[in-house]
């Protein structure tokens with residue numbers, strides 16, 4: 298891509314090989330958006346071509362030269378597009394490509410989407426002559442028009458004035474919400490095809506992104522409608538249809554067509570995916586998910602925290618950024634899952650694992666944001682950082698509110714019991730239990746169990762005690778196994 302006349306005007310290289318390039322803090326000239334400042338990107342379809350000044354980029358607020366090195370500034374990128382083949386449905390599709398094309402620019406790191414955008418510009422790029430965000434805007438428009446020829450006219454407005462970004466963000470959020478609501482009436486069983494997205498494979502090569510009506514993309518930027526529009530207008534692009542094939546598991550959301558796509562897209566790394574499962578064959582997660590879910594084995598429940606959350610600590614003691622590090626990379630990670638915020642509104646939301654009945658903790662700002670999606674009977678049973686800080690406090694909270702995980706979760710969709718519950722354990726376990734090794738065994742072979750979960754059932758010869766140890770650190774000096782005839786076998 299380096300040899301068109303127009304491109305040579307830019308003081309930076311433009312090439313797909315820069316996709317996935319990271320600008321680290323030490324090498325950063327400025328940061329735009331991200332955790333510290335508001336930001337968003339938006340594409341708007343303009344039906345009247347006369348109202349677009351093709352190729353023009355305007356900037357509201359300070360430009361790079363006016364910014365302090367090392368600073369963090371608000372950032373909005375608004376593009377208005379016209380094309381005879383473009384319709385409103387394509388706005389989200391074009392918008393998602395901003396991430397891809399801007400990632401081609403050397404020294405410019407673009408991450409995330411919508412109101413979560415996070416951009417860093419490197420010192421190196423500034424040293425080489427990058428002076429203005431308008432240069433970035435011009436390069437971006439050039440890339441859009443080269444890669445998506447159905448865009449006939451395009452102009453950009455970039456904003457770095459914080460108050461102006463905040464004002465525009467409210468309107469942008471209304472637009473995102475309107476797009477998302479559109480998909481809520483359509484379900485997986487109503488369609489014959491889902492859609493893949495391979496955009497994030499540049500940095501997560503085994504990522505298998507499947508977008509279905511009941512499961513918006515984990516980046517939140519592509520609904521089933523958006524993906525369909527993208528596949529129609531750009532059949533060679535990243536959003537090809539996936540024929541559903543046969544349904545293997547209607548509750549988990551497992552289909553032969555999706556499994557075939559999993560093999561193909563992950564180069565054989567994964568062979569099956571359940572679209573609506575958290576723990577078994579979960580969807581892969583690249584780095585773009587809006588929300589990270591984490592399993593909490595001590596309570597057999599699931600917690601959720603979103604990108605941009607003000608909550609710094611979860612009950613497992615990790616912030617979003619650390620959890621995100623465990624989830625991302627295009628892996629199928631049991632115990633962690635990345636999702637798009639709209640998935641909370643899906644009637645199939647992790648239904649394989651018990652759906653909302655399995656949710657035990659949410660960051661308070663996330664819980665408030667998706668309040669409408671939470672079933673009435675669960676609203677007061679889901680803890681936030683305001684009620685609990687640790688796993689122990691979470692256990693107490695869940696028992697106090699009689700959360701379904703305490704006595705065992707029954708799946709609403711089919712009445713199947715998916716967990717046994719742990720109240721039984723607590724009630725049945727004696728106050729102090731000690732497992733004794735045979736007479737004369739050293740004291741380290743005795744394991745005090747007061748601090749670990751114990752399941753005990755019955756007593757006597759025909760009802761042996763069943764003991765489950767979790768996170769126990771046990772050292773055993775000697776094990777003596779006695780046969781019934783009392784012959785000793787020493788190990």
Ligand code: SF4
Nearest residue numbers: 494496497506514516
């Ligand atoms: S997260 Fe998935 S749907 Fe979103 S851009 Fe990446 S690959 Fe595409």
